[in-house]
Structure formats: structure tokens, C-alpha cells
Amino acid sequence: MPGTILITGSNRGIGLEMTRQFADDGWQVLACCRDVPGAHELRALREKYAHVRLFQLDVTRYDQMTALSKALWDQPIDILVNNAGYYGPKGVAFGQVDVDEWRKVLESNTIAPYKMAETFARNVADSERRVMAVLSSKVGSIADNTSGGGYIYRTSKTAVNQVVKSLSIDLREQGVSVMALHPGWVKTQMGGPNALISVEESVAGLKKLLLGADLEHSGRFYNYDGSEIPW
Numbered sequence: 009m010p011g012t013i014l015i016t017g018s019n020r021g022i023g024l025e026m027t028r029q030f031a032d033d034g035w036q037v038l039a040c041c042r043d044v045p046g047a048h049e050l051r052a053l054r055e056k057y058a059h060v061r062l063f064q065l066d067v068t069r070y071d072q073m074t075a076l077s078k079a080l081w082d083q084p085i086d087i088l089v090n091n092a093g094y095y096g097p098k099g100v101a102f103g104q105v106d107v108d109e110w111r112k113v114l115e116s117n118t119i120a121p122y123k124m125a126e127t128f129a130r131n132v133a134d135s136e137r138r139v140m141a142v143l144s145s146k147v148g149s150i151a152d153n154t155s156g157g158g159y160i161y162r163t164s165k166t167a168v169n170q171v172v173k174s175l176s177i178d179l180r181e182q183g184v185s186v187m188a189l190h191p192g193w194v195k196t197q198m199g200g201p202n203a204l205i206s207v208e209e210s211v212a213g214l215k216k217l218l219l220g221a222d223l224e225h226s227g228r229f230y231n232y233d234g235s236e237i238p239w
């Protein structure tokens with residue numbers, strides 16, 4: 009077996025396609041999602057590939073995270089992918105921001121990836137590849153912000169980029185590489201039908217980055233095509 013990858017939010021969109029592509033390459037995939045019984049496409053993958061294992065995980069439920077870490081206590085994790093994400097209300101302009109939604113988005117997009125890192129750092133450090141990644145977004149780049157707005161989602165991704173940077177410094181001694189990844193504008197429920205690329209294309213690019221990652225790439229922000237994005 010080439011290795012073990014843990015993916016959050018693996019029941020649809022980018023997470024589901026990542027599960028499919030890594031499973032197809034023979035990886036053990038620890039596929040996590042909120043509603044395992046309702047995850048029909050993911051369960052179909054489980055039927056096809058014996059090395060796909062399903063786990064219940066709402067990334068904002070730390071009791072579930074702790075239970076999962078106990079279930080995976082002796083399991084080295086080569087690649088940990090914080091993919092689960094929530095956009096929050098769309099088209100919200102200055103003056104219309106719902107702060108309760110903002111807190112919810114920060115909880116899933118910023119705090120949860122940090123908690124995942126804290127919970128599973130030992131498993132990743134015990135593996136061969138020792139890679140962590142967060143699905144961030146180009147809209148979290150301050151340098152790239154020329155259009156304003158998007159207060160809720162933008163700040164959640166900007167903040168998680170800072171989490172990635174600090175993790176890359178704090179976990180370097182253990183040989184763990186930590187990257188922020190932009191998947192492109194992808195045709196998923198979040199990206200919508202007008203998005204520019206398919207999940208297959210996005211994940212093929214992300215997979216290359218994940219498989220090529222080492223400490224030289226740690227603490228950096230990459231587009232799915234391998235180019236670097238300014239913070």
C-alpha cells in the first residue's frame with residue numbers, strides 16, 4: 009500500500025473526488041464525513057475499494073474528533089487533508105454581514121483545521137511522508153484582494169493561512185510539512201455551475217502537490233496547478 013491519507017468532508021465535491029483518486033491509486037483512505045449513512049457516493053466507493061474506511065466526523069465537534077483520534081491511535085497518517093469547508097451566506101455586501109454566520113464559518117474553516125492538526129500531529133509525524141494540507145482559497149490572499157467584500161469567507165481563509173504558517177514552523181522539527189492549497193474555481197456545490205474547472209482536474213493537480221510535498225514546500229500557499237500564491 010502506498011500510504012494512508014485522511015480527508016475531511018469526503019462525501020461530496022473535492023473531498024469525494026480526492027477519496028476516489030487516492031483509492032484508485034491503492035492508498036488507504038480514512039474518509040471522514042458528517043453523515044456516513046447518507047453519504048451514498050462515498051459508500052459506493054467503500055464497496056469498490058476495501059482500503060477506503062469511513063468515519064463520522066463533524067469537524068466542529070471536538071468530541072467526535074477525540075473519539076476518532078482514539079480509534080486511529082496507532083495509525084500513521086502520511087497525508088492529512090483539511091478539506092471540509094463552509095462558505096456561509098453568498099453575495100453579502102458591506103452592511104449586511106451576519107455575525108453569527110461569520111462565527112460558524114470561522115469555526116469550520118479556521119479553528120477546525122487547527123484542532124485537526126493538534127489532534128493528529130502525532131499520527132502524521134509517525135508516518136513516512138508527514139504532510140498536512142488545508143484547502144484554503146485564493147480569496148483569502150490579502151495581496152490578491154482587489155474587489156473587496158466577502159468578509160466572512162475571505163477572513164476564514166486568510167486566518168487559516170496564518171494557521172498553516174505557524175504550524176509549518178511549530179511542526180518542522182518533527183519533519184511535518186504543512187501547506188495551504190487553492191483548488192481553483194471548481195464545479196462543486198460551493199463553486200457552482202459557472203466554475204472554471206472540474207473536480208477531476210482540480211484534484212489531479214492537488215494530488216501532485218500532496219505527493220511532491222516536503223519541508224521545502226512547507227509554510228507556502230499553492231494553486232492546484234503548482235504555481236505559488238502570494239499571502
Ligand SMILES: NC(=O)c1ccc[n+]([C@@H]2O[C@H](COP(=O)([O-])OP(=O)(O)OC[C@H]3O[C@@H](n4cnc5c(N)ncnc54)[C@H](OP(=O)(O)O)[C@@H]3O)[C@@H](O)[C@H]2O)c1
Binds near residue numbers: 018090094
Ligand atoms: N469549489 C471551489 O471553487 C473552491 C474554491 C476555493 C476553495 N475551496 C475549498 O475547498 C474545500 C472543498 O470545497 P468543495 O467545493 O468541495 O465544497 P462543497 O461541495 O460545498 O463540499 C463541502 C464539504 O465540506 C463538508 N463540511 C462542511 N462543514 C463541515 C463540518 N462542520 N464537518 C464536516 N464536514 C463539513 C461538507 O459536508 P456536508 O455534505 O455534510 O455538508 C462537504 O463534504 C473547502 O474548504 C472550500 O472552501 C473550494
